[in-house]
Amino acid sequence: MSETSDVLVVGGSLSGCTAAILLARQGLRVTVLEQHRDPGHYKRACTHYIQPSATAVFERLGLVPQLEAAGAVPNSIDLWTRYGWIRPPDERLHGYNIRRSVLDPILRQTAAATPGIDLQLGVKATQLIREQGRVQGVRGVDHTGEEQKFSCHVVVGADGRQSPVASWAGVPTKEKKHGRFIYFASFEDLRLTRGSRSLMWLTDPDVAYVFPNDGGVTVLAVMLTADKLADFRQDIDGNFRRFFADLPDAPDLGQARRVSDYVGVPHYPDVSRRAGTPGLALVGDAALTTDYLWGVGCGWALESSAWLADTVGPVLAQPAPAAADVDRALQRYARRHHHALAAHHFFIADLAGGRMLNPLERLMFAAAAHDERLASSLAHYGGRLISPWRFLSPAKIARSLRVSAVASKATRARTAVTR
Ligand SMILES: Cc1cc2nc3c(=O)[nH]c(=O)nc-3n(C[C@H](O)[C@H](O)[C@H](O)COP(=O)(O)OP(=O)(O)OC[C@H]3O[C@@H](n4cnc5c(N)ncnc54)[C@H](O)[C@@H]3O)c2cc1C
Incomplete structure (x- = not known):
């Protein structure tokens, strides 16, 4: 034919x-x-987790009403690093978890x-x-x-x-080169700690997510460096739960029901x-x-x-x-x-090898934890709405340096008072 x-x-x-x-x-x-x-x-x-940059295409396809009727969750994400939570202000622009x-x-x-x-x-x-x-x-x-x-x-x-x-x-x-494997699974009846907001922990160099989806299902994932794969595989469920139990402000998996198998991707x-x-x-x-x-x-x-x-x-x-x-x-x-x-x-490829955060990334994350404008800029970058060059512009780096200096000074002052 x-x-x-x-x-x-x-x-x-x-x-x-x-x-x-x-x-x-x-x-x-x-x-x-x-x-x-x-x-x-x-x-x-x-x-x-579908980034905000895709929303314009969903709109163009005319699919937004259908996605929302199917329970798609308009998404936004809070990010934890060792410098604390970065909680971007609620943005009008969002993607969808579906x-x-x-x-x-x-x-x-x-x-x-x-x-x-x-x-x-x-x-x-x-x-x-x-x-x-x-x-x-x-x-x-x-x-x-x-x-x-x-x-x-x-x-x-x-x-x-x-x-x-x-x-x-x-x-x-x-x-x-790729240096982090992933395991993820879906859970129901998970008591979320930040409403419908998604959560991400960059424990450096490992990573975890919580993504609330349609149908009351929440997807949880861990991404650990490749050297931990053999140990992790010995007890996937136990290791997965222990990893979440150690995260700050993580939802309690003990209350939830796992409704899928674990999906693992060792190398990507x-x-x-x-x-x-x-x-x-x-x-x-x-x-x-x-x-x-x-x-x-x-x-x-x-x-x-x-x-x-x-x-x-x-x-x-x-x-x-x-x-x-x-x-x-x-x-x-x-x-x-x-x-x-x-x-x-x-x-993305530079970090994908499994390395720790570099000094510039640490500066930007630390400052975004203390400054709403920088948190918003990070959310726009992560949502792929702005280029890396706009996120790392000289003005944003200068602001990050100022914010970090003020935050360090405040921490030192608090430490001195405590002593
Ligand atoms: C573990 C993991 C987690 C991810 N999480 C996210 C996430 O949270 N958010 C996100 O945005 N992205 C995520 N992604 C990436 C996302 O899944 C892909 O980017 C997306 O599916 C790409 O869509 P696609 O249509 O290009 O390709 P695919 O979805 O892979 O579709 C390719 C299609 O081509 C068909 N096909 C292949 N060969 C032939 C052939 N010879 N003849 C006919 N048909 C053929 C296949 O059957 C398939 O239907 C994740 C990926 C992985 C691996």
Whole structure:
């Protein structure tokens, strides 16, 4: 069987469905191949904290009322370091905590109902079709074993971190060292200490989260340095509970019911690839997968798909678009992706190796614990609403130095009075 469309998307998860919806709304014919047959399929390895930077894309997709009706929790996060709690003021801008078992089917149903999208479940892409040095389509196989051929102007690899599409196309993969494993599980009846606010502890170098989600379910996670993995595995439940019991202001797990198995990911190197080459775009994890510690992957899956739709969609929507014009648009998409995310990736990858906080990070966290404006700036940076350069601007560093000096002086004065 042979089919033709404007765009062929491999992968029907967050990035693939978002790209398909936003491209089809421009009048394009989009085919989505998803290897899983079950429309309710969802990604298990995810802790569901979706950063505020993604909210604009949810709004654009028209999904906010549906997410909120499904119980998505508007999120904000308090962060503990040894310098105390950083509690950003309530921001108008927020992301959502929503389990992937709820979110993924909502996005897939929306894609299936969008005019112009042909969502083919149970079809696995098996190879790219290339002609004259350019990607021109995809071969696939359906669940009965029947081979299929899809021709298109652009292939979109929305096929996750391993991205078979990228490797068939020969797009080089850059990997960065990763030094913290994760274990997480879902709990019910957990008495939260800060209402619906999420909590994060940077005990340096280890990390823990509490993320209240839809349906009264709270996801708890620990991320410890790789040298502790063998010991941790000896008694996962016991070690998990003991880690939380030692954290300041942590909820009491003794009162709660664990409602999932523990999910563990032992090793997860950052992966990055050029997001656009002739005839091919990569979105979501296929283009950039970073450390789970900062919970940025879902947001960037949505955002990168929106950038692709905005740069390449209008060119494809012209009558009989020339391949050279489409490829120039793909280059613009790759530049936009790099410009938006490369600096974030640099800082995330630098800490992902498992090192302790460096002096600059300690300064910024210590000051943010004492200053609302710096706490707000940190929340904007963590929410991926501002670049690292804005967060680390000379003015913010100077303010952090002043705030830290005043805080140290106050601590010394208190210590002297106590003596
Ligand atoms: C432990 C862990 C915790 C995380 N926690 C968070 C978090 O709290 N917040 C956050 O924002 N991010 C988090 N992430 C990252 C987030 O899960 C990913 O960034 C996100 O799922 C990427 O979406 P995607 O659509 O690009 O890829 P995926 O969700 O991986 O989807 C890829 C899709 O492609 C399909 N596919 C693959 N190959 C083929 C093929 N050959 N043919 C057809 N279909 C194919 C797959 O079946 C799948 O449906 C976490 C990741 C991990 C590992």
